[in-house]
Amino acid sequence: MAKAVRRTVTRTGKRSAIQEEHKKFMGRKIFFIFFLLFSIILVLGISVTLGPLDITILEVYEAIFQRLFSIYLGVERLTELVIWNIRLPRIIWGIVAGFGLGVAGCVMQAVLRNPLASPFTLGISAGAGFGVSVAIIFNFAFFGGMYAIIGNAFIFALICAGLILGLSAIKGGTVEIMILAGIALNYLFSAASSMLRYFASDQQLREMGFWGGGHLGVFAWEELSIVTIALVICFILLMLKSWDLNVMTVGDDTAKSLGVDSGHVRVYVMVVSSLLVASIVCFVGTIGFIGLVAPHMCRMVIGGDNRFQIPAAGLTGAIILLGADILAMNIIPPTIIPTGTMTTILGVPFFFYLMLTRRREYW
Amino acid sequence: MVMIKLQAKDIVFAYGEASPILNNVCIEAAPSKLLSIVGPNGSGKSTLLRCIDKILKPQQGSILLDRREITKMSRMEVAKKMGYVQQSVSRGFPTTVFDTVLMGRRPHLGWRTGEEDEERVWEVLKLMDIDELALKYFNELSGGQQQKVLLARALAQEADVLLLDEPTSNLDIRRQLEVMDIIKDLVKKEGITAIVAIHDLNLASRYSDRIIMMKRGKIVGAGDPVSVLTAESIASVYGVEAVVRRQSEAPYIVPLRPIKTSSSLGIYKK
Numbered sequence: 001m002a003k004a005v006r007r008t009v010t011r012t013g014k015r016s017a018i019q020e021e022h023k024k025f026m027g028r029k030i031f032f033i034f035f036l037l038f039s040i041i042l043v044l045g046i047s048v049t050l051g052p053l054d055i056t057i058l059e060v061y062e063a064i065f066q067r068l069f070s071i072y073l074g075v076e077r078l079t080e081l082v083i084w085n086i087r088l089p090r091i092i093w094g095i096v097a098g099f100g101l102g103v104a105g106c107v108m109q110a111v112l113r114n115p116l117a118s119p120f121t122l123g124i125s126a127g128a129g130f131g132v133s134v135a136i137i138f139n140f141a142f143f144g145g146m147y148a149i150i151g152n153a154f155i156f157a158l159i160c161a162g163l164i165l166g167l168s169a170i171k172g173g174t175v176e177i178m179i180l181a182g183i184a185l186n187y188l189f190s191a192a193s194s195m196l197r198y199f200a201s202d203q204q205l206r207e208m209g210f211w212g213g214g215h216l217g218v219f220a221w222e223e224l225s226i227v228t229i230a231l232v233i234c235f236i237l238l239m240l241k242s243w244d245l246n247v248m249t250v251g252d253d254t255a256k257s258l259g260v261d262s263g264h265v266r267v268y269v270m271v272v273s274s275l276l277v278a279s280i281v282c283f284v285g286t287i288g289f290i291g292l293v294a295p296h297m298c299r300m301v302i303g304g305d306n307r308f309q310i311p312a313a314g315l316t317g318a319i320i321l322l323g324a325d326i327l328a329m330n331i332i333p334p335t336i337i338p339t340g341t342m343t344t345i346l347g348v349p350f351f352f353y354l355m356l357t358r359r360r361e362y363w
Numbered sequence: 364m365v366m367i368k369l370q371a372k373d374i375v376f377a378y379g380e381a382s383p384i385l386n387n388v389c390i391e392a393a394p395s396k397l398l399s400i401v402g403p404n405g406s407g408k409s410t411l412l413r414c415i416d417k418i419l420k421p422q423q424g425s426i427l428l429d430r431r432e433i434t435k436m437s438r439m440e441v442a443k444k445m446g447y448v449q450q451s452v453s454r455g456f457p458t459t460v461f462d463t464v465l466m467g468r469r470p471h472l473g474w475r476t477g478e479e480d481e482e483r484v485w486e487v488l489k490l491m492d493i494d495e496l497a498l499k500y501f502n503e504l505s506g507g508q509q510q511k512v513l514l515a516r517a518l519a520q521e522a523d524v525l526l527l528d529e530p531t532s533n534l535d536i537r538r539q540l541e542v543m544d545i546i547k548d549l550v551k552k553e554g555i556t557a558i559v560a561i562h563d564l565n566l567a568s569r570y571s572d573r574i575i576m577m578k579r580g581k582i583v584g585a586g587d588p589v590s591v592l593t594a595e596s597i598a599s600v601y602g603v604e605a606v607v608r609r610q611s612e613a614p615y616i617v618p619l620r621p622i623k624t625s626s627s628l629g630i631y632k633k
Binding site: 019 | 442449461466469470
C-alpha cells in the first residue's frame with residue numbers, strides 16, 4: 001500500500017505550536033469529564049444532607065464507606081438507614097436516569113444528524129406514557145402485579161422505536177424519514193394518551209399525572225440494579241460505535257467511503273439507545289428535557305467528538321437531573337414537585353443563556 | 364509499490380424505475396496516472412464515482428479493484444484501498460479540522476486512535492498547508508479551505524485509488540493549481556491512481572494523463588487530452604462553440620458561445 005503522504009512530507013520531528021495547542025485541547029476534554037465526575041460526587045454528598053433529619057456531609061460519606069466496606073466509622077444506625085434506604089436510592093436513581101437519558105440523546109442526535117433528536121422528541125417517552133395509560137385505565141398489562149405499569153411502559157417504548165425503524169426501513173432507512181416518523185409517533189401517542197384521560201377516574205388521572213411528571217423516589221435498590229446493569233451494557237455498546245458516529249456526522253456517502261455501513265450503525269444505535277431509554281422511563285416516568293439538552297451543553301464545551309461527547313453528555317444529564325431533583329424536593333417543602341417538570345423549568349432558561357452567550361455555531 | 368488497476372465494465376445504474384443514469388459505462392484506470400472524467404451537468408460523472416466506491420450498487424456490470432470484484436470485498440477493505448472526496452459537503456455537528464481529517468484514519472483504526480494516526484494527520488495537514496487551521500471548526504472555514512480539508516481527509520486514508528468529485532470547484536485559481544499539483548505529485552511519486560470528475564476542461568487538459576468524456580450516461584470519448592478535447596467534441600457534448608489552442612503539450616480551450624439549437628430557441632418561443 002502506498003504510504004503516500006508519509007513519504008511526501010518531510011518530518012520535522014519537532015512539535016509545532018498548533019500541535020501543542022491541540023494536545024492541550026484534548027487534555028481539556030478529559031479534564032471536563034473528570035470535572036463532571038467530581039461534581040456529581042460533590043452534589044451527591046450535598047443532596048443527601050437535605051431533608052428533615054439533619055445529616056452532615058461528612059456523615060454522608062462516612063455512612064457510604066461504613067456500609068460499603070463493613071467498617072464502623074461512628075455513624076448512628078438511624079442516620080445510616082435514612083441515608084441508605086431513603087435518600088441515597090433516590091439520588092442514585094437521578095444519576096443513573098440522567099446519565100442514560102443524556103447518553104441516549106447524544107447518540108440519537110449524532111446518528112440522525114439532528115440537534116432536535118432525543119428520546120422525547122422521537123416519541124419513545126410518549127410511547128411509554130401511552131403504555132402506562134393503558135395499564136392504569138384498562139388494567140391491560142403485559143406483566144402482572146407491581147410490574148404492570150413498568151412492563152407496559154417498557155414494551156410501548158420499544159413498540160414506538162420499532163415503528164420508527166420499520167417505517168423508515170420501507171423508505172431506505174434515511175435520517176429524514178426516521179425523524180419524521182418519530183415526531184409523528186410522538187404526536188400520535190400523546191394524542192392517544194390524552195384521549196384515554198376522558199375514560200379515567202380522578203384516582204387514575206392522578207396516577208397518570210404522577211407518572212407523566214417524572215419521579216425518582218418510587219423504586220429502591222433492586223430495580224435500580226436492573227437499570228444500572230442495562231445502562232452499563234448499553235453504554236459500552238454505544239461507546240464501541242463512537243468512532244462510527246463521528247464519521248456519520250459528515251453524511252452517509254462519506255461514511256460509506258470511510259468503511260462505515262451507516263445504515264447498519266443507525267439501526268444498531270437506535271435499537272440500543274431505545275432499549276436504554278425504555279428501561280429508564282418505565283421506572284422514572286417522562287423526563288423529557290435531559291436527552292435533548294445535555295448533549296448540546298457538552299458540545300459547547302468540548303466539541304462534537306463522540307468519544308468524549310457520549311460520556312460527557314451522560315454525566316451532564318446526571319448533574320442536571322440531580323440538581324433539578326434537589327430543588328424539586330426542597331423548593332416548597334413539604335410539597336415535592338415532579339422531577340421531570342422541575343428539570344424542564346430550570347433547564348430551559350439555563351439552556352437559552354448558554355445558547356445566546358456562546359459565539360460559535362454549534363449545530 | 365503495489366500496482367493497483369481499477370476496471371469498471373459495462374456499468375448500468377438507474378434510480379428505481381427511471382431511465383439509466385449510467386449506460387454500459389466501461390473505464391480503466393492505471394497506477395501513476397490521473398484520469399479525468401468530463402461532461403456537462405447530469406452526464407453521470409458523480410454517479411460513476413459513487414458506483415466505483417461501492418456507495419451505489421449498479422444494476423449491471425462489474426467493478427474490479429486490483430482484479431478483485433468490489434462486491435466481494437467488505438466496505439472496510441474497499442475503504443483501505445479507495446478514498447473518495449464528494450462534491451457537496453453535508454452539514455453535520457461542528458467538528459474541528461483535525462478531527463475531520465482524523466476520520467480518514469477510520470479504515471485503519473480500532474476503537475481508539477494511536478499516536479501514529481495522529482502523526483499521519485499532522486503530516487497531511489502540513490502537506491495541504493492547513494495545519495494552522497487544525498483547531499478551527501470545519502463549518503467556520505471558507506469553501507476553499509473546506510475543500511482542502513476534505514482532500515486531506517482522503518489523503519489520511521492512505522488509499523491507492525483516489526476518487527475526487529470536483530476537487531477544485533470552490534477554489535480560487537491559485538488554490539486550484541496548488542491542489543491539482545498536489546494530486547499530480549502524489550500520482551507520479553507514489554503510484555496512486557486518481558480519478559477526477561471535473562468541470563474545468565483546461566485543468567483537465569493540463570493535468571490529466573487520460574480523459575473520459577461523458578454525455579447522458581454514456582462515454583462518448585476516451586484517450587489523451589489532445590484526442591478527446593477537440594472543438595467538435597466540445598460542440599457535440601456541451602453544445603458550446605469553442606476554440607482549442609495548443610499550449611505546450613496540452614490543448615487550451617476558449618469557450619466562445621452556446622450553439623443555438625432549434626430546441627433551445629423553442630423555449631423562448633413558448
